[in-house]
Amino acid sequence: MSTPVSAPLTSTDAAELGRLLAAGEVSSAEVTQAYLDRIQATDGDLGAYLHVDADAALAAAGEIDAARAKGEELGPLAGIPLALKDVVVTEGVPTTSGSKILEGWRPPYDATVAARLKAAGTVLLGKTNMDEFAMGSSTENSAYKVTRNPWDHDRIPGGSSGGSSAAVAGSLAPWAIGTDTGGSIRQPAAVTGLVGHKPTYGSVSRFGLIAFSSSLDQAGPMTRTVLDAALLHEAIGGHDPLDSTSIDAPVGVLAEAARRGAEGDLTGLRVGVVTELGGDGHTDGYEPGVLARFAEAVALLEGMGAEVRQVSCPAFDLALPAYYLIAPSEASSNLARFDxxxxxxxxxxxxxxxxxxxxxxxxxxxxGPEVKRRIILGTYALSSGYYEAYYGQAQKVRTLITRDFTSAWDDVDVLVSPTSPTVAWPVGARVDDPIAMYAADLCTLPASLAGLPAISVPCGLSDGLPVGFQVMAPALADDRCYTVAAALEAAQDSARGHRFLDGLATPAGGAA
Known part of the structure; x- marks a missing residue:
């Protein structure tokens, strides 16, 4: 019989859960049951999950506990529960991508991400809700339900990985996998007070991710802390021969980078504040509270020894129209298979x-209507007589954005910006205004188009709602994202005297 711990299991970071499990202070079955109980009690209000199989989760947890009892060598993630965005194919488990066209489909194989997490011994709690085929910024485009923000149930949890963000922020999972095409990990992480990382394109396998835009899609972690994100990233990253776009390079020592950053010394790090993303003369559409929290976070980095300077990336202003030609064009091709x-x-x-x-x-x-809108837009952009004027021009803009990044790396080590121009907006406020909805991704799109790593970390509250701080780095320099994010996280936690999510009022009425 394991010894109970004082803190609620569902408010414990994944890294700490791993320590407790390894030490025998709790069992995987106990941790899993605690999360299943919380899902049962609160998910009716949040709508984070599309599918939960309690029996399968407890059976998997029991197997891990039995292996540990036998003295088998287990990895650091063994026995920790996990939620997967429903775009990740899972063998024998319903996988819908938030669409009615895949309702009831049980895949005969695992995505590489799912297979690696299974091999690491994580316990699948369930599949989380999402905008249909990952097309959206609010998780209101799901064919099944609307997901709500744990900070305010009348507001959106971001998208398209809003089910994953709501599950983790609402303590219905210790961590989750999301996918990011134009910001769908970082933006929901920002508006729910989480850490969310989009890895370097090609560094995490896309095999078994239901495709939206093949040159942009990436799976990544959504967690309570930077260290948790690094640990989860290490588990899913690395070369995969099943993915033709996979980079044959090691994933790196990301957890060590996070631990190093938490020491709070950024001496010599060159930080570039992107002028075009909320800087001087580029504040239209940015809420004052978001800009204020961002400026405070930059000052914290400077106080830890970072050298801060302004960096202009002019092509970033064209990222939004370029993305909404490239991504729908690829979607119109990818979704043709659903016939x-x-x-x-x-x-x-x-x-x-x-x-x-x-x-x-x-x-x-x-x-659904958003998927149809993007298929039509993409088909038009690829059609004879319009291809060069629309899709071709968008690809040229993508090249200019990449060149702006390349130029910036000559002068700085990382670039920073707000993650989202606004905090979470009310449910229904933008459903009839696609342009306003798309504008939620203004800050996240450049890194997506260039295939670069980028992380969102909480940087405070505006009107009682979370604000996200984005760190972007060169290709395969994901460790820099984790170092800077961990430094900022540690400095803020020290200043407020508690972790960011500790004050979140949850549907159950307690502290998350």
Missing amino acids: GVRYGLRVGDDGSRDLDEVMALTREQGF
Whole structure:
């Protein structure tokens, strides 16, 4: 019988849970049951999960406990529960990508990310809600439910990984996997007070991620602390021969970088504040409270020895229109596979219609309005006579953005900005205004288009809601993101006397 711990298990960081499990102070079954109980009690209000299998989770936890009892050598993540965004293919577990067109589909294989986490001994709690096919910034585009922000249930949790962000911020999981195409890890992390990291493109396998935009999609961690994010990233990263875009390079010692950063010494680090992302003359659309918290965070970095300077990246102003040509174009191609023939929803197959009619009816009923909007936009951008004017020009802008980054690295080690121009907005406030919805990704898009690593870390509150601070680094320099984010996290936790999420009022009425 394990010894109970004083702090609630569901408010304990994943790294600490790993220590408690390894020391035999708690069992995986106890930790898993604690989270399942909390999901049962609170997820009716939040809507974080699409699928939870308590029996399977407890069975997996029991296997880990039995292996530990036998003295088998287990990794640092063994026995820690986890939530997966429903875009990650999982063998035998319903995987819908938030869409009716895949309702009921149980894949016959695991995504590489899921397989690596299973091999590490993590316990799958369930699959989290998301904007359909990862297209959205609020998790209001899910075909199944609206997810709500644990800080304020009348506000959105960000998107498209809003189910994952709500699960972790609401203490319904110690950590989760999200995916980031144009900001879908970082933006929801920012508005729910989490740490969210988009890895260098190609450093985490895309095999088994249901594709939205193949040149942009990346899976990554969403956690309570920077160290937790680094540990989870190390577990899923590394080369994968099943992914043709996978980089054949080691993932790096990310947890060590986070621990080093937490010591609070940034002497000699050159930090560039991006003028175009909320800087002088570029504040339209940015809330004053967001800019104030960002400035305070920059001052903290400077106080730890960092050299701060302004950096202009002019092409960043074009990131939003470029992204919304490139990503929909790739989506229009990727989503052509959902035709009602091989798997998933099939409508009108009563023998009276030909295949083309069945496919058209299936896609009409299976896809939601935002997915249809982007398919039409992408198809138009790729069509004969318009390809060069739209898609071709967008790719040229992408090159200019990459060049701006390359130029910046001559003068600074990292670039910083707010993660999102605003805090979480009310549910329903932007559903009829796609342009306003897309603007939530203003700050996250440049790093996505250039394939660079970027992390969001909390930097305080504005009107009682979380604000995110973004750190961007050169390709494969993910460790720099973790070092700077951990330094900022430690400085802020020290100043306030507690961890950022400790004051969050949860649906159950207690401290998260």
